[in-house]
Amino acid sequence: xxxxxxxxxxxxxxxxxxxxxxxxxxxxxxxxxxxxxxxxxxxxxxxxxxxxxxxxxxxxxxxxxxxxxxxxxxxxxxxxxxxxxxxxxxxxxxxxxxxxxxxxxxxxxxxxxxxxxxxxxxxxxxxxx
Amino acid sequence: xxxxxxxxxxxxxxxxxxxxxxxxxxxxxxxxxxxxxxxxxxxxxxxxxxxxxxxxxxxxxxxxxxxxxxxxxxxxxxxxxxxxxxxxxxxxxxxxxxxxxxxxxxxxxxxxxxxxxxxxxxxxxxxxxxxxxxxxxxxxxxxxxxxxxxxxxxxxxxxxxxxxxxxxxxxxxxxxxxxxxxxxxxxxxxxxxxxxxxxxxxxxxxxxxxxxxxxxxxxxxxxxxxxxxxxxxxxxxxxxxxxxxxxxxxxxxxxxxxxxxxxxxxxxxxxxxxxxxxxxxxxxxxxxxxxxxxxxxxxxxxxxxxxxxxxxxxxxxxxxxxxxxxxxxxxxxxxxxxxxxxxxxxxxxxxxxxxxxxxxxxxxxxxxxxxxxxxxxxxxxxxxxxxxxxxxxxxxxxxxxxxxxxxxxxxxxxxxxxxxxxxxxxxxxxxxxxxxxxxxxxxxxxxxxxxxxxxxxxxxxxxxxxxxxxxxxxxxxxxxxxxxxxx
Numbered sequence: 251x252x253x254x255x256x257x258x259x260x261x262x263x264x265x266x267x268x269x270x271x272x273x274x275x276x277x278x279x280x281x282x283x284x285x286x287x288x289x290x291x292x293x294x295x296x297x298x299x300x301x302x303x304x305x306x307x308x309x310x311x312x313x314x315x316x317x318x319x320x321x322x323x324x325x326x327x328x329x330x331x332x333x334x335x336x337x338x339x340x341x342x343x344x345x346x347x348x349x350x351x352x353x354x355x356x357x358x359x360x361x362x363x364x365x366x367x368x369x370x371x372x373x374x375x376x377x378x379x
Numbered sequence: 380x381x382x383x384x385x386x387x388x389x390x391x392x393x394x395x396x397x398x399x400x401x402x403x404x405x406x407x408x409x410x411x412x413x414x415x416x417x418x419x420x421x422x423x424x425x426x427x428x429x430x431x432x433x434x435x436x437x438x439x440x441x442x443x444x445x446x447x448x449x450x451x452x453x454x455x456x457x458x459x460x461x462x463x464x465x466x467x468x469x470x471x472x473x474x475x476x477x478x479x480x481x482x483x484x485x486x487x488x489x490x491x492x493x494x495x496x497x498x499x500x501x502x503x504x505x506x507x508x509x510x511x512x513x514x515x516x517x518x519x520x521x522x523x524x525x526x527x528x529x530x531x532x533x534x535x536x537x538x539x540x541x542x543x544x545x546x547x548x549x550x551x552x553x554x555x556x557x558x559x560x561x562x563x564x565x566x567x568x569x570x571x572x573x574x575x576x577x578x579x580x581x582x583x584x585x586x587x588x589x590x591x592x593x594x595x596x597x598x599x600x601x602x603x604x605x606x607x608x609x610x611x612x613x614x615x616x617x618x619x620x621x622x623x624x625x626x627x628x629x630x631x632x633x634x635x636x637x638x639x640x641x642x643x644x645x646x647x648x649x650x651x652x653x654x655x656x657x658x659x660x661x662x663x664x665x666x667x668x669x670x671x672x673x674x675x676x677x678x679x680x681x682x683x684x685x686x687x688x689x690x691x692x693x694x695x696x697x698x699x700x701x702x703x704x705x706x707x708x709x710x711x712x713x714x715x716x717x718x719x720x721x722x723x724x725x726x727x728x729x730x731x732x733x734x735x736x737x738x739x740x741x742x743x744x745x746x747x748x749x750x751x752x753x754x755x756x757x758x759x760x761x762x763x764x765x766x767x768x769x770x771x772x773x774x775x776x777x778x779x780x781x782x783x784x785x786x787x788x789x790x791x792x793x794x795x796x797x798x799x800x801x802x803x804x805x806x807x808x809x810x811x812x813x814x815x816x817x818x819x820x821x822x823x824x825x826x827x828x829x830x831x832x833x834x835x836x837x838x839x840x841x842x843x844x845x846x847x848x849x850x851x852x853x854x855x856x857x858x859x860x861x862x863x864x865x866x
Binding site: 315338 | 567795853856
C-alpha cells in the first residue's frame with residue numbers, strides 16, 4: 251500500500267507531511283477509496299486559525315459528505331485551489347496533487363499524537379475486517 | 380415508449396397547437412401597452428410548449444408510470460420511513476372547510492382549523508411525554524434548528540451564552556444534526572459509538588463539562604438500536620446543566636410504547652411524515668413540530684395555538700421571550716390535518732400496533748438476511764437495521780446490490796448511511812409490509828447474493844430493465860445541467 255513513511259497519519263484518515271514549521275495535509279488513499287468519486291471540496295480560507303481536531307474542510311462524494319479535521323493547530327497558510335475545478339485530483343492522487351491545505355503549526359508537539367505509516371496501516375486493516 | 384422516453388414537453392408538438400380552448404372574451408379588448416408599463420413587457424414571446432391536449436396527457440401519464448412510490452410496492456428505504464399513507468387522510472384533508480381555509484380569514488372563521496391544531500399539539504405532547512408542542516417547523520431539520528434556537532435562547536436568558544457553546548453528537552447522527560447545531564451558533568463535538576453501536580456513558584461522562592449546552596441523540600439510533608443506556612446518558616447531560624434533544628426521526632418504532640420525556644428528553648421533534656403517515660419527500664410538503672419541557676415553553680415560536688377561557692381558539696402572539704416566527708402563517712396545515720386523521724383513526728392501541736409492526740417486520744428481515752449478508756451490529760433492532768454489502772464477492776459493492784434490486788421491481792434501501800458501517804445497506808420495511816412482501820424481499824436479496832458470486836456483471840451493470848440504465852452520478856454532480864436546452 252502506498253503510504254509514505256515520511257508522512258504522519260490521523261485516525262480520521264488525514265495525512266500530514268512536515269515542511270519545516272508548516273505541514274501539508276490531505277486525506278489518505280484509504281479515505282478516498284471509501285468516499286468514492288469526489289465531486290466537491292470546500293476548503294478553508296487562508297489566514298483562518300484552526301485547532302487540532304476541528305473540522306477545517308468538507309469533502310463531498312456521490313456517497314456522502316465528510317468533514318476533514320485539522321491534524322494540528324495553527325494558521326492556514328495555503329490551500330489547493332486546483333481542487334475547485336478538479337476535485338477528482340483527490341481520487342487520482344490523494345497523497346500528492348490532491349493535497350488540501352498547509353498549516354503553520356502553533357505547537358509542533360501535537361504531531362506526536364499522530365500515527366506513523368505502519369501504525370496507520372494496522373489501523374485501516376482493523377477497520378475493514 | 381422508449382422512443383419518447385427522453386423527451387421533454389418542449390420536444391413535443393408543433394407551433395400553433397394548444398391543449399385548452401379559452402372562453403370567449405366577455406370584456407372589451409384593450410392593447411396590452413395600456414395595461415402594463417412598456418418597460419415591463421417582454422420583447423420576445425416566451426418559449427412555451429405547443430402541444431395538443433392528448434399529447435399533453437400522454438406525456439405526463441408516461442412520466443407518471445415511471446415513478447416508483449409507496450403506492451407501487453415495497454420501499455424499504457432505511458432512515459426515511461416510506462410508509463403507506465392511508466387514503467382517509469387524503470379525504471379528510473380535502474374537506475371543503477380545510478381545503479378552502481385561508482390564513483387571513485381570521486380567528487373567528489378558523490375555529491375548526493385552530494381546534495385541530497390545538498388538539499394535535501396536545502396529543503403530540505402526550506406522545507412525547509413533554510409539556511408543549513409547536514407545529515410550525517416545516518420538517519425534521521427545520522425542527523432541529525428550532526430546538527437548537529430554543530436552547531440558545533434559554534442560555535442567553537440565563538446569561539450563559541458565552542459559556543454554553545457545545546453541542547455533543549454521536550458519530551452515528553443524521554447529517555442534519557451538526558448542521559442545525561452549527562447554524563444556531565453552536566460548536567459541535569463528536570461522541571464515538573462503542574462496539575455495541577451506542578453511546579458509551581463512561582466515555583460521555585469524561586467528555587462533558589460546563590461548556591455543554593446539550594446533546595442531540597437519535598433514539599432509537601441510526602443503526603436501528605435503542606440506546607439502552609439512555610437514562611444514564613440523559614442524567615450525565617442534565618447534571619452538567621445541558622439539554623437532551625431527542626431527534627425523533629425514529630419515533631415510529633417506539634410510538635405508544637416509550638415516551639422521550641420519560642427517558643430524559645427535554646425536546647423531541649416529530650417527522651409527521653415518518654411516524655404519522657403523511658406524504659413524504661417530493662410528494663410532501665413535509666411537516667415537523669417539536670415538543671418541549673416547561674423551561675423552554677416561553678421561547679417557542681409565535682404564534683402558538685391556545686384555547687382561551689371562553690373555549691375559543693386563538694393564535695397567541697403575546698410571547699415576548701419567543702424566538703420569533705419560523706414560517707409564514709402556521710406550518711403546512713393540510714399536512715397537519717393528515718397527521719391528525721392518522722392519530723385519530725388509530726387511537727392508542729392502533730399506534731402501539733404501528734410501532735410493534737415496524738419492529739417485528741424489521742427483526743424478521745434481519746434474522747433472515749443475516750444468514751446471507753454481513754450484519755455488523757447483531758442485536759435486537761427496532762424498526763430498521765444495517766447490513767453490509769461488503770464481502771459478498773470481489774468487486775461487488777453495495778451500490779451494485781441496490782441497482783440490481785431495481786430489476787426485481789423493488790425500491791433499493793438506503794445505502795452508504797450510517798457512515799460507521801462499511802458499505803452500509805440500511806433496511807426499513809415499515810409496519811405496512813405484509814409477510815408475503817417481506818418474503819419477496821428476502822427472496823430477491825438471496826437471488827442477488829447468488830448472482831454476485833456466479834455472474835457479478837449482472838449486478839455491476841444493473842439496472843437492466845429500466846428506461847435508462849445506470850446513471851453517471853459522478854458526472855451529474857461534477858457538471859450538473861440544470862437548464863433546458865443544455866448548454
